[in-house]
Amino acid sequence: xxxxxxxxxxxxxxxxxxxxxxxxxxxxxxxxxxxxxxxxxxxxxxxxxxxxxxxxxxxxxxxxxxxxxxxxxxxxxxxxxxxxxxxxxxxxxxxxxxxxxxxxxxxxxxxxx
Amino acid sequence: xxxxxxxxxxxxxxxxxxxxxxxxxxxxxxxxxxxxxxxxxxxxxxxxxxxxxxxxxxxxxxxxxxxxxxxxxxxxxxxxxxxxxxxxxxxxxxxxxxxxxxxxxxxxxxxxxx
Numbered sequence: 001x002x003x004x005x006x007x008x009x010x011x012x013x014x015x016x017x018x019x020x021x022x023x024x025x026x027x028x029x030x031x032x033x034x035x036x037x038x039x040x041x042x043x044x045x046x047x048x049x050x051x052x053x054x055x056x057x058x059x060x061x062x063x064x065x066x067x068x069x070x071x072x073x074x075x076x077x078x079x080x081x082x083x084x085x086x087x088x089x090x091x092x093x094x095x096x097x098x099x100x101x102x103x104x105x106x107x108x109x110x111x112x113x
Numbered sequence: 114x115x116x117x118x119x120x121x122x123x124x125x126x127x128x129x130x131x132x133x134x135x136x137x138x139x140x141x142x143x144x145x146x147x148x149x150x151x152x153x154x155x156x157x158x159x160x161x162x163x164x165x166x167x168x169x170x171x172x173x174x175x176x177x178x179x180x181x182x183x184x185x186x187x188x189x190x191x192x193x194x195x196x197x198x199x200x201x202x203x204x205x206x207x208x209x210x211x212x213x214x215x216x217x218x219x220x221x222x223x224x225x226x227x
Contacts, residue, residue, distance in 0.1 A: 004155075006155075034215055034216075036218075041220070041223075042220050042221075043117070043203050043218035043219050043220045043221050044156070044203070044218045045218070046215045046216075046217060046218075049214075049215055087155055087156075089155075089156075099144075099161075099207065099216070100146065100158045100161060100169055100171065101146075101148075101156075101158065101205075101216060102158070103148075103155030103156045103157070104155050105153070105154050105155045106154075106155050
């Protein structure tokens with residue numbers, strides 16, 4: 001069964017303290033892995049798409065990497081405004097050509113001044 | 114460029130009632146997906162619509178149904194509401210030909226069942 005597991009469930013950091021979030025997945029024939037940010041009371045906001053092992057994407061203080069079994073979201077020198085829930089989702093092989101997403105439960109990140 | 118819009122933002126219903134939620138996709142998108150997000154959990158896929166037909170469905174009972182209109186907007190209907198249906202309902206849109214392109218989400222409808 002296709003599955004996505006994120007760890008840790010929650011993470012508390014001091015401003016400037018770098019860390020990484022993990023997303024491990026079991027899906028055969030991965031089409032894409034997506035990272036989203038979700039603020040309280042809002043919908044998920046797209047951050048990155050990764051397609052193949054070894055790929056990396058960067059945006060400001062965030063860098064996402066992908067291996068054959070997991071993805072990491074590295075946060076360098078975080079600021080309080082980076083506080084949010086970070087969601088990882090995988091896209092299994094197309095069935096009929098349609099692209100549902102399978103999400104993990106997310107990591108709740110809190111960055112304190 | 115308007116993103117995905119959903120209405121209403123909040124809704125309170127009682128057990129046994131039915132509800133209709135609405136979604137307008139991002140400009141240029143023709144595929145709409147619906148997700149249910151329980152508190153503290155990730156979104157769970159309900160179903161996806163393209164060309165006014167349900168194309169793929171997650172593990173949800175027949176009480177959950179939908180519709181897509183010619184202008185690509187969509188509705189989610191839930192009948193015989195249960196307490197466990199309380200959740201944030203998210204709509205996401207994408208372009209069918211976009212393959213692995215990301216889905217873009219609205220801010221959801223918060224449904225509370227009393």
